Amino acid sequence: MRRRLLVVLSGFALAAVAGFAVPLLQSTAAGRTQEFVLVRATDLDRFAALAQQATGPSGADALAQEVQAHHVVYGEGVVVVDRTGRPVVEAGMRADEPAVAAAADAALRNQPAAHPERLQPWSRAPILLARPVGTGTQAGGAVVLRAEPGAAAADIATSWAAILAGAVVAAVACAAVALLVARWVLRPVRELAAGVGAVTAGRPNAHVSPHAGPSELRELAVAFNRMSDAVATSADQQRRLVADTSHQLRNPLAALRLRVDTLDPHIAAAGRRTYRSTVVEVERLEALLDGLLDLATAESRATDLAAGADPPARADLTAVVTERLDAWRPAAQHAGVRLDAPASPGPTDVACAASELEQVLDVLLDNAVKYAGRGATVHLAHQRGDGRVRLEVRDDGPGLPAADIPHATRRFWRAPGGTARGSGLGLPIAERLVTARGGTLRLASPPGAGLVVTIELPVPS
Known part of the structure; x- marks a missing residue:
């Protein structure tokens, strides 16, 4: 019973912990992914604005410096192309790479950019982000950024580790609470089972503690103690009745046996058969009284042994x-x-x-x-x-x-x-x-x- 109760309580506790931990893990990953995308989208907007303003050599140099600096600091490749797809600035990757070319072509056609999948702690594959240059329907070029998700994935892993550690602590705490609750509930049950065994064995004063466990079990313990006292009292009264009755009957029976024996010489031949039957019945009564006394003695000895009143015998x-x-x-x-x-x-x-x-x-x-x-x-x-x-x-x-x-x-x-x-x-x-x-x-x-x-x-x- 203890094992089943622990399994049920632990199962509920683990389900509750998982119900909090799993959505929290997903929310953490989604939030960090959104932050990662917003930061890179800001970088794309900045490069697109610089590319739109780069009408002369000085503007082109400023764009190239910004792109190169971004590549050096973040280790991410950036490509800027004009409306014909010809590269204007390249840093960390080339415009003729198939994936880069496809992303730039989609941006030049003003196609909506695909939202990247939610990042996980093990995400390591680069993500291509593209944005058209210009604000009208006709794009004047495109900016392609190859974002590296390693840092964001590491942040997610750190957050997940903290969440999982908290979940483990919560699960251990719930298991400890389940164990305490199981002990609190089952200890009175075990005491009641031991008390029933003691009453069955004839042990007097087989009481259990009425102060442990829930109120229902405490009430049951009080009722059990009353029942145990009633059973012990009834058994004791029964043994005393048998013993006292046997003792009280012994003297009249002895007197009856003496009178029957004294009649032996005075019984006529016609009454001999009846006399012998009477003697046999008196002997049977004597044997029955002896048996009752022996039974009362055996019951008393068994009660003393069950109560531990007698020392071990050999x-x-x-x-x-x-x-x-x-x-x-x-x-x-x-x-x-x-x-x-x-x-x-x-x-x-x-x-x-x-x-x-x-x-x-x-x-x-x-x-x-x-x-x-x-x-x-x-x-x-x-x-x-x-x-x-x-x-x-x-x-x-x-x-x-x-x-x-x-x-x-x-x-x-x-x-x-x-x-x-x-x-x-x-x-x-x-x-x-x-x-x-x-x-x-x-x-x-x-x-x-x-x-x-x-x-x-x-x-x-």
């Missing part, structure tokens, strides 16, 4: 993977699932807290053990490259349909027809923790290959 991914595999092997063996990982490649540091990494791996391993199915194998592998560490959790279970992949990280979403119970918050929590650390979480389900979860995390700086 964890050894290899050690965390090994520890979590050992922790999950009994549950996996009970579910008939085999956990597999290659030999340890050595310490692999990632920019993530160890507790968050453990929570993410627990979510992925829990899903794999629950949904891969008996006899499945869950394979974990990680590698480092291009400043990031890639962790892949792959199983050979049934996977997910391609249409369900985009929904898997949505809160409270569960696969249709699934038999395993869950809160639908595991993957959303894992994704929030990973993205808060500048990483990515992707899901894929290639045909016949089960579910593949790929996590990328940056390495510590």
Whole structure:
């Protein structure tokens, strides 16, 4: 946008400078040409008057002296002929030259003299000017002057150089003004774009300066700051509501679980099925509350990280993977699932807290053990490259349909027809923790290959 704005403003500025400079150049050349022609026409009139008065030897000598002096001073040739075309005085050129003879013949016939073309800085060709001698219809002779335009062309070149220099200065000044205007207009736009990105990332107090740019952008900045505060307040209230509600429900749920457990010895055989269903639902409520608390914690941690409130974290991914595999092997063996990982490649540091990494791996391993199915194998592998560490959790279970992949990280979403119970918050929590650390979480389900979860995390700086 900045480039386009600069191009438009610079184009208008250059067009305005050219609109002033080009006519000024033409006017300067035309004025100097007119001055040149008038001076030479005056010289022609003076020579014609002397030729008309040269009736005796003394008059002829005076004419010859004037012509010769002009030739010596200005370096221009002059020829005076009588009514028959015979030369009377010659200085610097001859009357029998074809161009001179043609000009003299035209003057003797009283033909209008052709106006010379406008002089340019590079004009160097001599210009022939002719005038008849006498004032009547019958010319008594003719004067031909070969004018040299070198001095006038040099004057035009000097004037043009000054005009062009001024135009260049004006163009540079206009470009500087265009740059300042572009910065003045676009700086608030860039700040607003950065503010939108900050709000999207969940950063609180994402404000922009309301004092830069045009009044319309300043008003927009004020409105954006109000919106940012409203979004931050709403998000904070939502997180507090989830956390407070979960905490408030935990005590009644614990009391309910205690009472349900105490009823176990007193349940008759006919009510056992209903009792077991009740216990399962209580356990589901407990898992849901735990998920809500974990989600609120993940959201709070992501907000703190976006605001820069927490120091950079570091964890050894290899050690965390090994520890979590050992922790999950009994549950996996009970579910008939085999956990597999290659030999340890050595310490692999990632920019993530160890507790968050453990929570993410627990979510992925829990899903794999629950949904891969008996006899499945869950394979974990990680590698480092291009400043990031890639962790892949792959199983050979049934996977997910391609249409369900985009929904898997949505809160409270569960696969249709699934038999395993869950809160639908595991993957959303894992994704929030990973993205808060500048990483990515992707899901894929290639045909016949089960579910593949790929996590990328940056390495510590």
